[in-house]
Amino acid sequence: MRKILSAIPLILYLESDRQDHIYYLKAGNDDDIHDFGYIDSIDNIDYAPLNGWSQTGKVEAIAGHGYIIWTKDNHFAKIRINSIYDNHIIFDWAYQSEKGNSELSVSANHF
Amino acid sequence: MKRKMLIPILIILLLITGCRYYIIDNDPPQIPTGITSITGDRRVTIYWNPVSDKDFFEYNVYRSYDIEGPYANIASVRSAFFVDHSVYNGVTYFYAVTSIDDDGNESDLSREDVFDTPRPAGYGAVIWDRMIYPYDAGFNLAIEEVVPYNSYDCHFYLESDIQIYIYYLKTGYGDNDIQDFGYIDSIDDIDYAPLDGWSQTGEVEAITGHGYIIWTKDNHFAKIRINSIYDDYIIFDWAYQIDTGNRELSMSANHF
Numbered sequence: 001m002r003k004i005l006s007a008i009p010l011i012l013y014l015e016s017d018r019q020d021h022i023y024y025l026k027a028g029n030d031d032d033i034h035d036f037g038y039i040d041s042i043d044n045i046d047y048a049p050l051n052g053w054s055q056t057g058k059v060e061a062i063a064g065h066g067y068i069i070w071t072k073d074n075h076f077a078k079i080r081i082n083s084i085y086d087n088h089i090i091f092d093w094a095y096q097s098e099k100g101n102s103e104l105s106v107s108a109n110h111f
Numbered sequence: 112m113k114r115k116m117l118i119p120i121l122i123i124l125l126l127i128t129g130c131r132y133y134i135i136d137n138d139p140p141q142i143p144t145g146i147t148s149i150t151g152d153r154r155v156t157i158y159w160n161p162v163s164d165k166d167f168f169e170y171n172v173y174r175s176y177d178i179e180g181p182y183a184n185i186a187s188v189r190s191a192f193f194v195d196h197s198v199y200n201g202v203t204y205f206y207a208v209t210s211i212d213d214d215g216n217e218s219d220l221s222r223e224d225v226f227d228t229p230r231p232a233g234y235g236a237v238i239w240d241r242m243i244y245p246y247d248a249g250f251n252l253a254i255e256e257v258v259p260y261n262s263y264d265c266h267f268y269l270e271s272d273i274q275i276y277i278y279y280l281k282t283g284y285g286d287n288d289i290q291d292f293g294y295i296d297s298i299d300d301i302d303y304a305p306l307d308g309w310s311q312t313g314e315v316e317a318i319t320g321h322g323y324i325i326w327t328k329d330n331h332f333a334k335i336r337i338n339s340i341y342d343d344y345i346i347f348d349w350a351y352q353i354d355t356g357n358r359e360l361s362m363s364a365n366h367f
Contacts, residue, residue, distance in 0.1 A: 022311050035315070037292040037322075038308030052294025052320045055277050059316070062290070064308045 014061065014089060023061035023084055027054075030072035035059045039066040039080060042092040046105035048076040061089055068104070078104045139216040140164035143191075143208040148227040150361055152350070153199070155227045157206050158192035166212040175205045178224055182207050201353035203228045228359050231255065232298075232350035240271045240278070240343040249283055252325065252333045252351035266327050267335075269317065269345055278317035278340055285328040291315045292322035295336060298348040304332040304358040317345060324360075334360050 016023045027033040032053040036045055048068045059067060063084050069077040077095040096104055145160035157172065172193045173182035182205070186193050198204055204227055207220040233255055241248030241260040249258045249265030260268035265283030272279070282289050288309040292301055304324045315323060319340050325333040333351040352360055 020311070035291040035293060035321075037324075038290060038305040049294040049320075052318050054316055054318065056275075056316055059291075060310055060312055062308050062310065064305075065290075066293075068293075 024058050025061050027057040032070040033059055034068040036066035036068055038064045042080040043105055045078040048102040048104055074099050076102050136214040139218040140167055140210040140212045142218045143210055143221045146208055146221050146223045146225045148225050150227050151229055152232040153229055155195045155198055155229050159208055161191040162210045168211050168213050171209045173207045178205050198229050200229050200231055228354050228357055230350055230352045234348045235346055237344050237346055238269045241268050242271050243343050266325055279314045280317050282313040287328050288326040289315055290324050292324055294320045295322040298336040299361050301334040302361040330356050332358050
């Protein structure tokens with residue numbers, strides 16, 4: 001589940017403000033991103049919301065925060081940043097391979 | 112003649128009623144479970160699972176200032192909820208519930224330890240873009256007022272990037288903190304402020320429907336939810352915990 005962020009091209013990438021050592025997650029062109037807030041585990045994100053996407057496509061990378069991605073080809077995904085280091089982050093992720101399905105967790109699958 | 116007939120009738124009645132016996136019920140009804148509290152502004156709502164005893168009569172609600180007690184009876188109710196209006200914001204109260212049957216037997220106090228700290232809240236507050244209205248851009252949660260964005264009292268303020276019409280919430284003067292809580296249906300969806308996850312930049316994008324948590328420089332926690340964003344202002348709901356260091360912000364079970 002752990003992967004270096006730069007290994008997922010096109011959907012999002014990591015960028016730093018070198019002066020302040022602040023990191024940002026940026027969505028790729030026409031992808032959307034959403035800060036889900038602080039969570040204990042990536043499993044705390046069970047559904048992608050319909051609303052609340054960033055207009056800038058850029059969110060501050062914060063250890064412990066979860067983020068939801070909506071790809072331009074209509075797939076939803078989630079990540080949780082576990083750690084932030086000098087020039088990289090470590091995160092968990094999950095990707096819904098079924099197009100348009102906003103369900104993102106191993107849950108009861110209630111309809 | 113009538114008198115002669117009356118005596119046997121009275122004897123028969125006496126025999127019938129005299130043979131009737133009563134069961135003395137000393138068994139208390141079930142102890143209420145599932146006690147949950149909802150934090151409000153000068154109000155705490157307590158609710159629980161109804162007991163199923165056939166001879167149930169009512170519940171007694173008890174309150175204490177300490178988990179160990181003593182617990183004082185503050186109300187008797189028939190329904191499985193109670194709204195405590197006799198509370199002060201910023202004070203922590205501990206609650207317990209008993210059930211009583213028709214014979215006056217009372218159960219033990221509910222075993223869940225439930226506490227709540229009511230706090231002020233507001234709905235439909237407005238702050239303006241500091242690029243245009245700097246004196247009406249900030250908000251102080253403790254005094255519940257709009258303040259200048261650069262005043263010492265400002266906990267957070269609104270600022271736009273005029274070129275692209277994006278708004279940001281920024282923390283006010285001093286060591287205030289903010290973090291995005293994500294999209295929520297209601298401000299009540301935020302129940303606790305987390306210990307970690309605060310923005311290092313002190314600014315977050317203002318997004319309609321998103322909740323945000325504030326940690327003020329004097330160690331109070333608060334939450335807001337943006338209801339609407341307009342050309343140069345936002346409308347938001349908020350709640351502020353006046354009990355220093357208490358991260359409780361909304362409806363929760365508050366169980367230990």
